[in-house]
Amino acid sequence: MFALVVSLVVGTLHLYPWKRIVLDNTTRGTRGRRIGNAAFLTLLLVMITALATGTSVDPEVAQWFAWPGYLWLAVFFYLTLALLVLEIPRLALRPWTRRDAGRPRDGLSRRTLLTRGSAVAAGAVAVGVTGYGVSVALGPPTVTHVPLRVRRLDPRIGGFRIALISDVHLGPILGRDHTRRIVDLVNAEQPDLVAIAGDLVDGTVEHLADAAAPLAGLRSTHGTYFVTGNHEYYSGYREWLDHLPRLGVRPLRNEHVDIRHGGGVFHLAGINDHTAYRxxxxxxxxxxxxxxxxxxxxxxxxxxxxxxxxAAEHGVDLLLAGHTHGGQLSPFEMAVSLQQGAVAGAYDVGGTRMYVTRGAGFWGPPVRVGAPPDISLVELHPA
Incomplete structure (x- = not known):
């Protein structure tokens, strides 16, 4: 259902760039229009196939659709944005284009020149931004050190460090090598505890057990804990909840445990994803x-x-979360902020301190613009 809704929305939105790139710049019945129509339709179908097969098909097969389909999704996003921005100068120059209506110069009227020029410019921007975003998304996550003051924290626990990982999204594009890279980065920091805040996988245990296997190598004083994200529920969450303990990862299922450190104690709680009621x-x-x-x-x-x-209403002192990817594709963070009330970083909500990580992977396009991948090393201090 998730893939169907996204496909319908994005498919409908394709009408605008199709009109601006193909319809406005080619003549009916010409070879150029036929090629443009075929290209848009093919890319749309590949993208829909990638969305539909991302969590249900063996990644070895799904990757053949995921790479071109998701890359097109990013190009389409920035192409549409660029075209919308360029509508402003097109409208401003409309009187200029009307002055030579019916009197084309060198075979091109001013209107045609402006229309084609804006299409080429938008395409160049979209491809350039997407290419940059690929290099960021496929690079190593940054390790962000985050000191936070927590009320009621026993001073003897001051300096306790939690490696916060979220939104790895193992699947058709990210696999075992990415997991190993994350494990190496975390272990190099020698944290006291590792917390995985959901959306670890986009696929079943059958298909992704090998990709997740390096998690068994995570090392910390108090172990590794996990809570479900929405994507676990698209991926056979019960099987993953059974499998993760074999890797030394303990799921927290609407419960809390006591963490004893340096003579002090604090509670570590975990809840199922916000949409898990479905x-x-x-x-x-x-x-x-x-x-x-x-x-x-x-x-x-x-x-x-x-x-x-x-959480604030129930006296939680610190909430650690993910999900937002920091927006992943700027300026999408504006929509994320409206829906989640947060994007990335530290917040105060009703007296509760909250920290949101940008996530160590990506969903959909292997592209990150304005939101590099992140592993957060949260250091607790008494308030």
């Missing part, structure tokens, strides 16, 4: 905090930042 596996903050000691700090893992308000 799969009869809802997140339950009251259950996760039940039985807590109100004198001790409570740190909660949640996939989506929009759980922060409810």
């Amino acid at each position: 799969f009869q596996d809802p997140g339950d903050i009251p259950a996760a905090v039940r039985g807590r000691d109100p004198e001790r700090a409570l740190v909660m893992l949640a996939h989506q930042p929009r759980d922060a308000r409810a």
Whole structure:
């Protein structure tokens, strides 16, 4: 259903760049229009196939559609934005184009010259920005050191470091090598605890067990914990919840555990994804905090930042989240902020401190613009 909705929306939006690139710049029945129509239709169908097969088909097969389909999705996004921006000078120059209507120079009227010039410019911008974004997305995640002050935190725990990983999205494009790179970066920091805040996979255990296997190599003082993201529910979440403990990763399912360190104690809680109720596996903050000691700090893992308000109502001191990818494709972060109330970085929500990581992978296009991949090393200090 998710892939179907996205495909319908993006397919409809293709009408605008198709009109501006093909319809406005070619004559009906010409070879150029036929080629343009075929190219747009082929790219759209490949993109829809990539969306439809991303979590259900063996990555060895799905990658043949994922690479061209998702790259086109990014090019289409920036092509549409560039064309919309260029509508402004086109409108401003309309009186200029009308002055030589019917009197083309060198076979091209001013209107045709402007229309084709803006199409070429938009295409160049889209391809250039996408190419830059590919180099960022496929590069190593940055390790961001984040000191945070947490109320109720025992001073003896001051300096406790949590390696926060989110949104790895193992699947047709990212595989075992990417997981190993993340594990090496985390282990080099020697964290006290590792937290995986969901969207680890885009596919089944059968297809991605080998890609996830390097997670068994994560090393920290207090182990690795995991909460589900929305994409686990598209990928056979029950199988993953059974499989991850074999890699030394403990799922937190609307529950909390005590972390004892340096003579002090704090609670570490985890809740199921905000949308998990659609799969009869809802997140339950009251259950996760039940039985807590109100004198001790409570740190909660949640996939989506929009759980922060409810977490604040239940006395959570620090919420660690992901999901947003930092927007992934700027300026998409504006829509993310409206939907989630956060994009990336530290926030205060109703007295609860929240930190949102940009994520260590990507979903869909192997492209990141304005939001490089990130592993966050969160250092806790008493407030």
